[in-house]
Amino acid sequence: MALHSSKCCRLILRTHAARALPSRILKPPIRDKACKPQRWYSSATKEENRTEPLALVDSITSPYTDAASTSQPAQEFSVATGPGWISKDVAPFSESLTDTFGRRHTYLRISLTEKCNLRCQYCMPEEGVTLSPRAQLLSTEEVLTLARLFVREGVRKIRLTGGEPLIRPDILHIIAEMRKLEGLKTIAVTTNGMNLARLLPGLQEAGVDLLNVSLDSLVPAKFEFIVRRKGFHKVMEGIEKAIEMGYNPVKVNCVVMRGLNEDELLDFVALTERKPLDMRFIEYMPFDGNKWNFKKMVSYAEMLDRIKQQWPSLEAVPADEADTAKAFRVPGFQGQLGFITSMSDNFCGSCNRLRITADGNLKVCLFGNSEVSLRDSLRSGASDQELLQIIGAALGRKKKQHAGMFSISQMKNRPMILIGG
Ligand SMILES: C[S@@+](CC[C@H](N)C(=O)[O-])C[C@H]1O[C@@H](n2cnc3c(N)ncnc32)[C@H](O)[C@@H]1O
Numbered sequence: 001m002a003l004h005s006s007k008c009c010r011l012i013l014r015t016h017a018a019r020a021l022p023s024r025i026l027k028p029p030i031r032d033k034a035c036k037p038q039r040w041y042s043s044a045t046k047e048e049n050r051t052e053p054l055a056l057v058d059s060i061t062s063p064y065t066d067a068a069s070t071s072q073p074a075q076e077f078s079v080a081t082g083p084g085w086i087s088k089d090v091a092p093f094s095e096s097l098t099d100t101f102g103r104r105h106t107y108l109r110i111s112l113t114e115k116c117n118l119r120c121q122y123c124m125p126e127e128g129v130t131l132s133p134r135a136q137l138l139s140t141e142e143v144l145t146l147a148r149l150f151v152r153e154g155v156r157k158i159r160l161t162g163g164e165p166l167i168r169p170d171i172l173h174i175i176a177e178m179r180k181l182e183g184l185k186t187i188a189v190t191t192n193g194m195n196l197a198r199l200l201p202g203l204q205e206a207g208v209d210l211l212n213v214s215l216d217s218l219v220p221a222k223f224e225f226i227v228r229r230k231g232f233h234k235v236m237e238g239i240e241k242a243i244e245m246g247y248n249p250v251k252v253n254c255v256v257m258r259g260l261n262e263d264e265l266l267d268f269v270a271l272t273e274r275k276p277l278d279m280r281f282i283e284y285m286p287f288d289g290n291k292w293n294f295k296k297m298v299s300y301a302e303m304l305d306r307i308k309q310q311w312p313s314l315e316a317v318p319a320d321e322a323d324t325a326k327a328f329r330v331p332g333f334q335g336q337l338g339f340i341t342s343m344s345d346n347f348c349g350s351c352n353r354l355r356i357t358a359d360g361n362l363k364v365c366l367f368g369n370s371e372v373s374l375r376d377s378l379r380s381g382a383s384d385q386e387l388l389q390i391i392g393a394a395l396g397r398k399k400k401q402h403a404g405m406f407s408i409s410q411m412k413n414r415p416m417i418l419i420g421g
């Protein structure tokens with residue numbers, strides 16, 4: 001299904017916009033005098049480097065791998081590289097987790113499931129995705145074995161994602177076991193928020209440090225249109241409860257799409273006045289089956305411009321070296337905002353991320369389709385040393401930067417739901 005025009009959304013919204021939120025849910029933000037009347041709902045009517053595999057690893061096993069596109073030369077964007085971003089406090093750093101450009105990979109994202117209780121238009125095709133048989137997915141022990149190995153080598157942050165990670169029955173056990181890993185500083189979870197309120201006490205007790213909750217609209221009917229399911233109020237309740245339980249900030253991920261939710265930008269920013277939220281506006285990215293189109297993408301520059309028109313005093317916030325978001329805040333506001341500019345201004349130069357898919361493939365670049373199966377190596381009894389050689393070789397093939405948004409949109413890759421954002 002193509003993304004609807006704003007006209008279509010308007011139609012839906014007129015019939016639903018009157019629905020009120022429970023009062024315990026986030027209170028309406030106070031806006032500048034110059035702003036429209038306050039409301040909680042949106043007012044929307046709204047080098048190539050070395051490609052020869054090392055002897056041990058020639059298993060690029062993914063069906064998503066496309067030989068033609070892996071040999072695509074990097075183009076379109078220049079990368080701001082430099083030695084400055086390399087953390088000096090972690091030397092000597094694992095060779096296996098260092099690529100040929102000196103990037104140290106201290107951040108691992110593990111997808112815990114391919115399943116989801118929502119069907120977001122930008123993340124998965126309408127007809128759904130073919131799920132891997134259960135036996136092909138990483139078991140609890142395999143997830144933990146890989147986590148231990150990566151942390152021993154220098155990973156300092158693990159993000160659990162999916163699919164929807166909070167539908168995995170062993171989620172609390174996995175987090176509690178990861179919490180015991182010496183050297184792991186941060187455990188983060190990215191969730192759609194549907195089960196968050198219910199699971200929060202357990203998540204906090206198990207040791208979750210950081211929460212990212214996805215929310216693409218403040219208009220219930222539009223939310224349901226985008227995610228193709230009901231559940232707006234559950235997500236809002238999850239965000240509110242996370243704040244109450246002391247998560248500060250609670251990060252809120254919002255994929256901004258033209259004709260759909262770009263008219264809610266200011267409403268989202270206004271929420272940061274009274275709440276310790278870190279609103280993260282994400283440029284819409286192309287993945288298999290999400291019908292990405294350049295015109296639907298709202299660039300960072302355009303978003304920033306709109307927000308600055310409303311809040312000219314918006315100021316940049318210094319960000320961590322490897323933080324992918326360009327951060328800002330409105331002076332006096334409790335929270336802040338940021339932009340994930342993967343499309344218009346990539347941050348490949350400081351990329352420190354690795355991904356493991358739910359079926360156990362290591363992906364060294366979100367936008368690269370070469371993958372290597374750690375699951376198969378684990379199951380065939382590979383030693384830690386052999387696993388590290390496989391990981392090191394995959395990282396040896398990591399390119400300097402992704403190929404640019406137009407090449408990516410033509411490339412075979414997994415749908416986002418099968419990668420884990
Ligand atoms: C794949 S989801 C998995 C975790 C969880 N189910 C959730 O929605 O937060 C992780 C993040 O990827 C983002 N995402 C998915 N598809 C995207 C796309 N095409 N462009 C930009 N971000 C996308 C989602 O908004 C979400 O914040």
Ligand code: SF4
Nearest residue numbers: 116118120123163192
């Ligand atoms: S973005 Fe998250 S919630 Fe939405 S379909 Fe993808 S995995 Fe599910």
